[in-house]
Amino acid sequence: MDEQALYQMTYGLYVVCAAHGGEKSGCVVNTLQQVTAQPVKLAVTVNKENYTTELIGRAKRFAAVALDQRADLLQIGRFGFRTGRDFDKFEGIETGKDQSGIPYPTGCACAFYSCRLMDTVDLGTHLMFIGEVEQAERLSEEPPLTYAYYRTVIKGKTPKNAPSYHEGQ
Amino acid sequence: MDEQALYQMTYGLYVVCAAHGGEKSGCVVNTLQQVTAQPVKLAVTVNKENYTTELIGRAKRFAAVALDQRADLLQIGRFGFRTGRDFDKFEGIETGKDQSGIPYPTGCACAFYSCRLMDTVDLGTHLMFIGEVEQAERLSEEPPLTYAYYRTVIKGKTPKNAPSYHEGQ
Numbered sequence: 001m002d003e004q005a006l007y008q009m010t011y012g013l014y015v016v017c018a019a020h021g022g023e024k025s026g027c028v029v030n031t032l033q034q035v036t037a038q039p040v041k042l043a044v045t046v047n048k049e050n051y052t053t054e055l056i057g058r059a060k061r062f063a064a065v066a067l068d069q070r071a072d073l074l075q076i077g078r079f080g081f082r083t084g085r086d087f088d089k090f091e092g093i094e095t096g097k098d099q100s101g102i103p104y105p106t107g108c109a110c111a112f113y114s115c116r117l118m119d120t121v122d123l124g125t126h127l128m129f130i131g132e133v134e135q136a137e138r139l140s141e142e143p144p145l146t147y148a149y150y151r152t153v154i155k156g157k158t159p160k161n162a163p164s165y166h167e168g169q
Numbered sequence: 170m171d172e173q174a175l176y177q178m179t180y181g182l183y184v185v186c187a188a189h190g191g192e193k194s195g196c197v198v199n200t201l202q203q204v205t206a207q208p209v210k211l212a213v214t215v216n217k218e219n220y221t222t223e224l225i226g227r228a229k230r231f232a233a234v235a236l237d238q239r240a241d242l243l244q245i246g247r248f249g250f251r252t253g254r255d256f257d258k259f260e261g262i263e264t265g266k267d268q269s270g271i272p273y274p275t276g277c278a279c280a281f282y283s284c285r286l287m288d289t290v291d292l293g294t295h296l297m298f299i300g301e302v303e304q305a306e307r308l309s310e311e312p313p314l315t316y317a318y319y320r321t322v323i324k325g326k327t328p329k330n331a332p333s334y335h336e337g338q
Contacts, residue, residue: 005305006203008235008280010181010315031202034175034332035214036292043212043297045204066177111177121290123205123299128212130292136174146179146315163203 006164011147013071015079015109016044016064018055019102025051025084026104028076030147031128031163032064032113040133042115045126047161051084056129060117063102065109068142069149073156075108081159098135110140126163175333180316182240184248184278185213185233187224188271194220194253195273197245199316200297200332201233201282209302211284214295216330220253225298229286232271234278237311242323244277250328267304279309295332 017026031045044064046053056062067076078089094107098114106112115131147164150156158165186195200214213233215222225231236245247258263276267283275281284300316333319325327334 001209001302001305002307003305005235005280005282005307006209006302008181008237008307008313009183009201009203010179010235010313011202012177012179014178031204032178033180033200033202033214034178035200035297036294036332037334038294040170040175041292043214045202045212066174066179111174113174119290121288121297121299123210125207126205128204128290130290133170133175136170136172138171138174138177144177144179163205165206 013067013076013145013147013150014064015067015105016046016052016062017102017104018052018059018062020055020059023055024090024103025055026079026089027052028080035130041118041130042113042133043128043130045123045128045163047126049161053127056117057120061100061102061115062117062129062131063098063104063112063114065104065106065139066111067145068108068110068140069145070142071108071145073154076150076156079105106139110138110142110144112137112139182236182245182314182316182319183233184236184274185215185221185231186271186273187221187228187231189224189228192224193259193272194224195248195258196221197249204299210287210299211282211302212297212299214292214297214332216295218330222296225286226289230269230271230284231286231298231300232267232273232281232283234273234275234308235280236314237277237279237309238314238318239311240277240314242325245319245325248274275308279307279311279313281306281308
């Protein structure tokens with residue numbers, strides 16, 4: 001298998017967020033996508049070790065934002081390379097809240113989605129959450145941040161928990 | 170719900186292919202993605218009415234290519250807007266075959282994947298197929314075709330069976 005072939009798939013970058021019992025967290029993913037139109041359902045795949053995964057499972061809801069090209073490594077690193085178990089990822093940054101109270105970052109995001117969890121698929125190292133969209137809003141007119149832009153322009157790395165992580169990348 | 174928010178998600182364009190009992194077909198999707206790294210698994214979501222969906226279910230395998238920017242409306246239309254039930258989509262174009270004999274188009278594709286079906290998720294109008302990658306190869310050095318490029322540069326439409334289809338789009 002030529003791993004370079006895997007890098008030819010196209011992704012955006014998103015922060016998926018969850019909250020339950022006073023706890024809240026969010027993490028960067030490249031796996032959000034719309035999977036049906038009637039009703040509008042999104043799927044998102046998250047590493048089982050992530051605190052956000054645990055909170056989505058407990059709350060049966062998730063929110064997400066599509067990052068835009070204003071996002072820099074500092075903002076991505078806050079959600080992508082630190083755990084929310086002992087750190088409030090939302091402190092000191094601009095946030096919104098969905099109808100259920102899940103916080104989400106608004107400073108470098110072009111769209112926001114809020115979903116009710118409909119199904120969970122066990123993929124081994126990761127869980128895929130499938131949710132029906134209950135809220136969706138534009139947050140900015142900036143172009144969406146693609147994974148290709150993140151890698152080539154922002155010079156970002158891929159964290160170990162990502163589906164697309166490979167040694168020596 | 171602001172549908173414009175849904176268009177802020179980033180996708181590539183792919184042809185997913187299947188063959189069973191002498192029948193073969195393929196269709197254009199924007200939903201292929203890598204969902205785990207160990208082992209490497211891909212997920213792809215396809216409308217239940219598509220002939221390719223039926224053949225994947227029967228053969229328990231699928232192949233896919235990532236389209237590159239050489240793809241034009243004629244090539245995309247062959248796989249995206251016609252059914253393979255009464256038309257050989259592979260006739261007269263350059264093709265390869267995966268190890269199981271599934272044909273795939275090579276003329277405007279930058280990567281190829283062959284997967285063994287591991288799981289099927291019922292999403293209502295669509296099925297999501299999750300497969301473990303058994304073959305993956307680069308086919309060209311051309312940049313991958315993104316859905317944004319297809320819509321804005323090639324001026325392509327979205328077929329009715331796509332997860333991202335909306336009336337009046």
